[in-house]
Amino acid sequence: MFGEVYDVIVVGGGHAGAEAAAAAANMGSKTLLATMNLQTIGQMSCNPAMGGIAKGQIVREIDALGGYSGIITDKSAIQFKMLNKSKGPAMWSPRAQSDRMRFAEEWRLALERTSNVDFYQEMISGLIIQNHKVVGVKTSLGIEIKAKSVVLTNGTFLNGLIHIGDKQFGGGRAGEKAATGITEQLTTLGFESGRMKTGTPPRVDGRSLDYSKMIVQPGDKIPEKFSYLDTPVLTKQRDCHMSHTSEQVHDLLREGFDRSPMFNGRIKSIGPRYCPSIEDKINRFADKDSHQLFVEPEGWDTVEVYVNGFSTSLPEDVQFKALRSVVGFENVKFFRPGYAIEYDYFPPTQLKHTLETKLVENLYFAGQINGTTGYEEAASQGLMAGVNAHLKINGKDPFILKRDEAYIGVLIDDLITKGTEEPYRMFTSRAEYRTLLRQDNADLRLTPKGFEIGLADKSRMERMEEKERKSADFVSFFKNTSVLPEDINPILDSVDSALVKQSDKMFKAFSRPKVTMDHMLQLSSVAQFVEQNNLGREEMEQAEIQIKYAGYIEKEKNNADKLHRLENVKIPENFDYSKLKSLSFEAREKLERIKPVTISQASRISGVSPSDISVLLVYMGR
Incomplete structure (x- = not known):
């Protein structure tokens, strides 16, 4: 079946895998996309949206380089918003609601139209490694497929374990089995692995909701789009809506806390700080008697609705009872309950800036396997891994974006130099050059680079x-x-x-x-x-x-130069971070625990952003 040697094998067909396969193939590599289910390529496993704060900038950067995420989003969008428009342009962030089914369909069709991409549906259970160099993969049927390089984009599937209340079962996503074998093999080779957690809310029947009781959340009157190419602009849009939890809802949820895998010890891994479950929000923010819920349609024609803000792993009966006490949800019907999922990841400090592993040559990791969360973060890593896999096997220089060139550069540099102990999410505050890294100029910054390496085509370059x-x-x-x-x-x-x-x-x-x-x-x-x-x-x-x-x-460039010169400023012993109110809560928490000796050391702590470092420097008169 597989007599030829592929240039690149991509394992996994999510956002990272799809971009990796497209990038490698479009640069000329003979590419195989191997995934457990070809019907879920480009699947939006969680919310039906792309973009958002800093994430929208990443999608624009992917597009500017010649990736597909922006194009796919424009073709499947049902609503568009430019967030933070009241602030300066460094904060403007595009976000689009997508038709979930059409998004996945467009990804599948785009990849099928990409020459050099082959497809194969089966679980990849192992790697073929010779002399610390990957030379292929093994499938669960025992088939060996040879390759010059391999990109792993396994998402939440590596030994995935789904939790709903006191029930737990193996799975990489609702209705799909987990992937086994790869973690075990890599750890025997000396890789360090860990466990992370993420979650998703219930999906409900929109016909059972009373939207008249909710606050309408329309799209922009003059919607924009993601891609710099001639993709369609929305002429009509679907509204989202907003409701709120209440003390009554919180009390009903608390009744199930004793059966919550988060609180009874079944889940031992760390979940995303900035997208917590509803039970986590109630527990951490006990002073708040209400939390926002965004009611997001899953597409143009479907009645399925995503309840953003109600991510949970509580027992299904508790979820149902509590959600029925939310305004507008009094008669809600579930499509399926929310759940949490634990999965294996590999601390990204084990990677080079190209996303190639340090231990095994020509093996690349991209997406949630590196400890990130979010479609956009995954897609950008996939693109960079696919590009660098192609360049490496062709004896060309690696493609690395610097922190002042792209949010993608910030993302990868943070992962490689700081690592992460919790699912990493991009924010504008993580970038010290965010006035330079705007969503409007991603093409001016990156299209020449994409064209130079052979990913962005001539017509895109001419438009730029x-x-x-x-x-x-x-x-x-x-x-x-x-x-x-x-x-x-x-x-x-x-x-x-x-x-x-x-x-x-x-x-x-x-x-x-x-x-x-x-x-x-x-x-x-x-x-x-x-x-x-x-x-x-x-x-x-x-x-x-x-x-x-x-x-x-200009001022930002000067400040960046000063920051570089002051990286070795000493921090006084037993420094009291609580008196610096401008520090983020996360930064104070981690600085107090780790107690860095220098500013340089502080800057490498995951969750301590460049703006937090600036606060420390200002306080010290530097």
Whole structure:
């Protein structure tokens, strides 16, 4: 069946595996995607959404490099929102609700249309290793498939154990069996492994909900999209809704705490700090009598609904009873209860920055096997592992993104240098260069790099170059064109900004805080320039950000330089972190426990962000 030697074998068909297979194949490697179920390629195992704070930036970066996640999301989206629009552009984060079934279908079809990708459905139970080098895989049927490199993207399937109350059973996802064999083999080779936990909420029948009692959560009036290519823009959207838990709901949930695997010791692993279960939230935040629940449709046509914020592993009868006490859920019917799942992972400090393992040559790890959580984090690792597997076997230099080049670079550097003891999630605060790493300029930052390694194609590169040229020309226009007081003063007056007495460059007026592109377009010369040069929203947005935030960007670069010079600043013994209220709760907790001796050591602790380090430096007068 498998006489040929593959360039790359990807094990697992989730977000990491799909991106890894696509990247390696599109760069020219003969690739095999081996997964236990070909019907669940690109499956959204948890919430039906892509993007969010910092995660949306990652999806844009994947797209800019030539990956598929942004394209797939645009083709299957049912709602789009740009989060944090009221803040500066470094915080703007795109998020889309997707049609779960169409998302997986689009992934499957995209991979089938990708030449160089073969498929095989079976559990991979082991690796073939010779002289500390991987040369293939073994299936559960005993078939050996040879390869020059292997990428493991096993998600939650490695010895997966599902918990619902006092019941537990093996599985990698609801209705799917766990994968065995690989962890045991790797630990005999000297790899360190651990266990992590994640969870998911109940899925319910939307026909049984009373949406009139909930708060409507619509998408943006003018929705954007993820991909920089000509993917479809939403012309209609589905609403989400919001409800809340109550003290009554919390009391009903507490009745099941004695049967909760979280509290009775059955679950010993650590779950995601920033996406806790509802019982964990009640326990940790006992002072709060209510928590938000987001009611998210699973697609255009299905009645299945995802109850975001109600992740739980409590007994199914407790889940049902409590959820029926939530406003709008009085007559709720379950599709299936929520559950927790424990699975094996391998601390990522055992990897190189290419995601190749240090112990076995040409073996790569990507996704939840590295201790991360989230589709976006997994997909970006998959892409980078697929790219580097291809480059390595072809004798080319590795592809590594730096912290000031991409959130993907921050993610991988954090994993490799700091490791993680709990599921790692990306936030904008983890990036010290976040003003540089915006969602709007991911193509300008990364498409040339993707094109150089052969992943982004020529048409994508040409689109980026046109955007860059048009944006630069527009910025030059503002810097070189003067405006008369009688033309600009009505605009300045409308935003309560000081009037000018003589003509000056448009750039100066535009740089004022309350003056926006919409204001500047009221000037006939600006509107004429836009029309004559056929400028689109992207070019105008890019020009506006470059003009209005030039000072911030420059300041950030200077601050980064200072931070690098001060990495070895000593921290006083028995330093009291509790008096620094600007530190995140997680940072205080971990700094107090680990008690780092230097700022450098503190910066490598998982959960201590660059902004936390800045707080320490400021306090020490540095």
